[in-house]
Amino acid sequence: MVGHDPASGPFRLRGARVVGPVDLTHRQLAFGLEFVECRFTDSLDLRGLSAGSLDLGASRLPALVADGLAVEGDVRLAGCRIGGEPGRPVPLGAEARPVRDGVRAPRRVAEASAEAPLRLADARIAGNLVAEELALFSTGPWSCFAPRLRVEGAVQGQSLTATGALYLRDARVGHALGLNGARVGGLDATGLACGRGFYADWGFHTSGQVLLRGATVESVVTFHDATLAGPHAGLVLGRLTTPRLRLDLRGAPEGRIVLRDAHVGALVDDPSAWPRAGNLDIEGLVYKRLGSTSPLDVKGRLGWLALDQEAGVGVFEQLALSYQSSGDERAARTVRHARERHLRRGDRLTGRIWGTVQDVLFGYGYAPRRALLWLLALVAAGSSWFSVRAPAPVGGSGQRAFDPVLYCVDLLVPVVSLGYRSAFDPAGWDKAVAVFLIVSGWLLATAVISGASRALGRV
Known part of the structure; x- marks a missing residue:
């Protein structure tokens, strides 16, 4: 790599077996790096590295530590396998503690002690992050630890596999974040800002919580055909802001769906994917329009409100306003009638x-x-x-x-x-x-x- 001419393109290494640790910390390279189909016996340390591009396609390595990485082009991890033999999966939320509003969610992770086979904390990528068919094996709760990740392009994580959860708190993605068909132990993307869509659909599978608390997605957030498997799998979308949200899951989840204080332009769901009574939190949810992939009348929607057993009368007024804005005055009156019945339940005899x-x-x-x-x-x-x-x-x-x-x-x-x-x-x-x-x-x-x-x- 020493003396490599940048005019000749990236530094390429294909099919090699690299023995011993590779330390490229804080290097300033005017060219890209391509380690394709390589096998590393020790971790690859790229902390603070600055390079034109990075391609680790189909390579295998115990760990990739790239905190503070700065890349002017794409970072390609497609088909890559990072980590040793997978341990027992730890679903996100399995050891969570109760927090305010009764939402069970993990607290902010101590970054100094966080362990993950893939670390991209504070990384800056001017192009795309290509992680299609990436496999991350971890023995702890986190498979990817990337707080404050910045990607000006898209994050392409289709068919990604992770035994642990992905930590993307306060990440910034210029275009879409795609996890179609991914299988993960959970996702913490609290504070995420996404310029296009967030796609966790078409076979997306999680055994732990998916947190998008306080996230802002400018196009759509979709969990179409997604599976929330296990008692700890749920959606915590409190304070989410997006023009469109799809919650037509493949089946009803065992865990909670939290939409507290979220602001959604259009909400599309399906009755077959509703959680059981007591596992829905829609207090403070604001939306302009409701839609369903199955026929659903106003009585069905009132049944949806009833799933939140601790909701106040505000959820009825929000539903009535939604019907009223669409011109269905009769349905709006029905909802307000139900609101009065709900209100009187707390009165004296x-x-x-x-x-x-x-x-x-x-x-x-x-x-x-x-x-x-x-x-x-x-x-x-x-x-x-x-x-x-x-x-x-x-x-x-x-x-x-x-x-x-x-x-x-x-x-x-x-x-x-x-x-x-x-x-x-x-x-x-x-x-x-x-x-x-x-x-x-x-x-x-x-x-x-x-x-x-x-x-x-x-x-």
Whole structure:
């Protein structure tokens, strides 16, 4: 390598067996390095190296330490095998501790003591990071340790295999990050910034948590056809910001799906991929549109909300706003009706009773036709009663002819008087029926006014 002419292109070594450690730390090379299909008996130390490009395609080595690496072109690790014989996989999240908001997630790793067969902490790559069919074998929790990695191009990790997890906290990727078909022990990409899409789909498989907390992805985050296998596998996407999120997994996960405080333009999922009740966290989730790969009506969406057993009433209002923005006012009213039912569950006994009355009579203001049906039913029942049991006129004058329908309407409507209520004096059971109609009228009017004011106040 000494005396290599940069004009002749990269320094190439193919099919070689390299015995002993290779130390290129802090070297400044004006050309690229190609160690293709080589076998290294010891680790390759590239810390602080500056080079035009780096190609380790199909090579095998115990470890690649490249913290602070600076490459002007591509870094190619396609088909490479890094690490010794794989130990027992350690799923990310298996030893996690509870943190704020009840989200189980690992804390920030102490970088000085972190061990991984591939280290790219603070590395800078002006081109692409090509890691297709890369195999990473580790005995600890991390297979790749690359905090603050900077890649101006794309990260191509299709069909990547890692017995441990990938650590990409605060990484910056100019284009897409692709993990299609990858099999990993987890991923911690907290604080990731991606200029295009994040693709963990088409056979992506993880046995541990996938963390995208506080990540910003400018195009799409997709887990289409992904598998979250095992009790520790889940998605922690709190505070994620992206225009589109796909969660139509291959099957329902055993672990949690956390979308707390995420901001999503469009959210697409599938009921068959929903977690079990109690394993969904959507508190504070903001979205403009919901979609599903399977037919799903508003009742189904309410079932989705119910999976978050600790969610507040805000999740109902967010769903109602989504339906309202799409022009489905009926679905929005249905959701707000369910919101009132959910809200009343925490009231005292008297509040729950009054809430039940409002729900039955008027649907909390979101079922106005129900009040009319109750009114017509009461008028019909009262008219049937008084048509055969006409009350005696007051004072026996009989100046006003008795009309059972108008008499019942006058009893039921508490505000306007038609003169029939004061003109006739029922007795016995007739008086009890009249009092029942008067009380029902006041109850109905009070519920209508209360529900209508509540509904109009949220418009």
